[in-house]
Amino acid sequence: MAAAASLAKARSIVTMKHVGLNVAADPLMTLSYLGVEGGLVACVADDPGMHSSQNEQDTRHYARLAKVPLFEPSDSQEARDLMLLAMEISEEYRTPAILRSTTRVSHSRSLVDLGERKPAGRRIGFVKNPPRYVPIPVWGRVMRRDVEERMGRLVRAAEASSANWMEWRDRSLGIVTSSIAYQYVREVWPDASVLKLGFSYPFPDSLFLEFASQVDSVLVVEELDPILEEHVRSLGIACRGGDVVPKVGELSPDQLLLARMRMEGRKPAMDAGQMALPPRPAVLCPGCPHRGIFYVLGQLDVVVTGDIGCYSLGAFKPLDRMDTILCMGAGISMAQGLEKAGDPRKVVGIVGDSTFFHSGITGLLDIAYNRGGSTILVLDNRTTAMTGHQENPGTGRTLMGDVSVPISIEAIGSACGIERVRTVDPYDLEAVSVAVREEVEAFAPSLIVARAPCPLKERRRLGAVRVVDEDACKGCRICIRLACPAIEWLGETARINPLLCMGCGLCQGICPAGAIAPQEVDS
Amino acid sequence: MSLEDVQSVVLVGVGGQGILLASEVLAQAAVLSGHRVKTNEVHGMAQRGGSVVAQIRWGQKVYSPLVASGTARVLGSLEQIEALRYAHYLAPNGLAVVSAQAIMPMTVSTGEAIYPKDVPGLLKRSFSRLIYLDAAQAALDLGEIRAANMVVLGAVSTGLDIAIEDWRDAIVASVKERFVEINLRAFEAGRSFS
Known part of the structure; x- marks a missing residue:
């Protein structure tokens, strides 16, 4: 959608997590060839430390893969400033851009000086131009060459950008860094010189070379993969990095203090060690409609393929009733895969309402058309609860809050060719138990919609304490x-x-x- | 350039106890007192009854939103063992404000783990400066259990150099109008536990 809006000359921002970019990777790769008319920035939030994500992939790889410019704010002010810059670069160079945030940039707050809002004053409208917008080979090959030429110009833009700067202090150590790591570096090595990158890809090679030539030794501090470090080495610059700075998990001032000690050959003082405290993992809220479903599944000998949402918490003891989680939509498609592989047990696939709409429907169609026998349970709590109660196509409101047409999960199931579709009240354990047992035994694909609103959203008790x-x-x-x-x-x-x-x-x-x-x- | 004048506070508890609102009030108070502020907290999974930690830092210039171990001036906890879990953040001469609430983690109910015995004793041994109070009871006495977070924040405020007017204005700015009065009273109640 953002791509098309951009081609019609509108400026667009599209937001997602790192794993969301996997889904959006397909259009991104080719949009890089088409280029943009109105600026387009993909604002992508990585999750080093995996606070609420299933993996720790580093979005910076995508900038390189798609050959698009990358911007990395290190705090709230830079998030604002670099978004504007990314938009301008996107428009000037007719390329989509990525603004990459990480856990502690996304989840921190600080004061931001706002600028004046400037009306765009542009006329929206798509102008037909097939050689630019239709990447069939004859035109696509031309676009491909243009991308390389654009990359060359973007290198010079990054080298000249005010988002990249050098801070000169003691020159015995120079630190190359970006994103939140910059903030930690400033506290842990207050005396070191720093090359701070806000416009970090394509790599501003002349800056690395100039910086390295003026310091005695170079350290690269980056969160997750050694992308800057490997590139710095490829320029013939000796540096330290992943040998002292962790490449797994998120960085912190504590982690970097340890890294500094390692570098300086000092032994960290032995911690007295934390006393053994009972872990306190997140749990399904009191009154959660998902709870009874997992309780009932706990009495059945079935494999449960799960999905991404609050109901992921059903994997923890004592519910312990989710056997796999892979990606959004996998609750449905993995059920089909286990069955096709010939697993002797029956399979129940679980998916939430929002995830069902997002990426469950194709899998359901596959089960129906390819004559699968899985039972799919949609835990429909009428909201997108885990991420803060956003609207979804089932709720009857758009994300902007406007009234819309609520889409029926049952009707989608029927339209996909599922003949056994039923709805249950998840608080009625007897009804849930009967429905699940019957559908698991049936030699046909089935869809059970367990529907009750999230009480955390409704903010009222369901009954007497x-x-x-x-x-x-x-x-x-x-x-x-x-x-x-x-x-x-x-x-x-x-x-x-x-x-x-x-x-x-x-x-x-x-x-x-x-x-x-x-x-x-x-x- | 000195980072010594950067102040750090860590607020902890269990998801749903109002840590994030307390963090917002503290950040707002620090802004009103004329400082640059950075706060940090993790949402999502952490909100669902899990262990929650919020960090607030302020000064002339703040870099990291994360607090380094051994540097927090005050640690405020709405649950007693959560204070022990995050004790390492506190500076050696720092103040710990701990509410006497004991919320059993699921791992205790299932028998996978044991809730420590004699928590008051552990707290006394862990913290040289400790305010141990029953914030939930104090809030209940005022008629609103959910204001326990402001009781703890009131006690936390006794260890910080932020003027009382800034605290009051911060509460007014951060809380829905109809809850301002009760939150102000809870905050005052907390200040008496010093």
Whole structure:
């Protein structure tokens, strides 16, 4: 969409995570050939440290692969400044650009001086020009050569850019760095000279050479892959980098202090060691409609292929009911793959509503058309919960908040050719159990939509707060298997934290001793 | 150039306890007191009942949004063992403000891990300057359990050089209008625990 908007001369920004760029890589690679009319910047957020992502890929590789300019802000102010620069470079050189953020740039806040907003004052309209916009070989080969020529001009732009600068202090050590690493470098090596790159690809070779010639030794500090380091070495510049700075996980002042000690041959003081504390992983919220689904699946001998969203938390103990996670949409397509491979067990694929719309439909079509037998469970909580309750095509509102047509998951299932489509209330464990068992046994593909809104979004209780009658509690711990954060184990009996309980009543339904009941409200 | 005048605070707790709002108020107060500020927190997975840490740094010029170990002037915790988990951030002479709440992690309920015994004793041994308070009870006494974060922040404020007017203005700026009064009272209650 952004590509087409750009061809119509509109400026466009398209935002995604690192893994999102894998999905958008196909258009990006060829858009680089077509070039742009209005500026186009892909704002891509990497997640070093994998705080909430399934991998730690480094988006900088994509800039090189797609042959497009790359900008790397190191704080909020630069995020604003470099976005503007990226947009201008994109337009001037008629190329898409990438603005790469990392965890601590994305998740930090600092004061930003805003500029004046300038109206673009341009006429939007697509002008037909097949040799520019249709990369069939005869024209595509011309575009290909133009890309290389553009890269040459972009090198000179990067070398002259005010986003790249040298800070001269003590010249015994010069540090080449970009992104958030710059901020850490300034604290850990306050006396070192620095080559700071904000417009970091194509590589501004003359800057590396000039900088290296004026310092006694060079250190490259970058987060994730040794992209700058390898290039600096390729210019014949001896440097240190990945031998002292970690290449896995995110950097921090602490990590770099250790790196500095390693470089200087100093031994870090032995830490007294942290006392053993119980880990506190994230859990499904109290009242979450996904909880009962995993509880029921825990009673079945099936393989569960999972997907990306809050429901990934169903992989943790005690629910422990998600066997694979790969990428968005894989909950569905991997179910089909396991079945085709001949796995003797039945397979249940799980996907959320938002992920279903995003990348589940093609897989579902594949299952139906190729006569698969998998059972696909859509956990439809009427929102995109994990990332902060964004709208999706099922909610009936656009991301801009405008009213739209809610798209029916069931109707999509039917349209894909799935004949067994049913809807269940995820709080009705009996109904869920019956539906899943029947569909798993059926020799046909089926789609079960478990629908209930996310209570965290609705911000209201589902029912009365539940309490445990400690005299009646037999200590069987069955309620603990629900992985509800409101239910605490006191050693011999369970207790429900009334501040956390959302009143979904699942625990009351499964307690064999009948020890859980709604709290009586004082009149 | 000296980084000594950069102040760092680390606020920790369990997802849902209001760490992020407390962090916002503190950042706002630091801005109002005339400083450049950087804050950092991780959302997403961390919000779902997991361990949450927010970092706030301010001064004439702040580079890193992350706090280096052993440099935080104050560590504020809304849950007692979370204070122990992030104790390494605190400077040797730093102040720890710890609420007496004990929230069982899922790993304890399932039997995979054990919640430490005698947490008050562990806290006393871990922190030379400690304010150990029951922020949840103090907030409940005021009629709003969710204001426990402001009680802790009030106690945190006693270890920082930010004027009371800036704190008040920051709360007014950061909190929905109908909750301003209760949050101001909770903050005041927190200041009395010094």
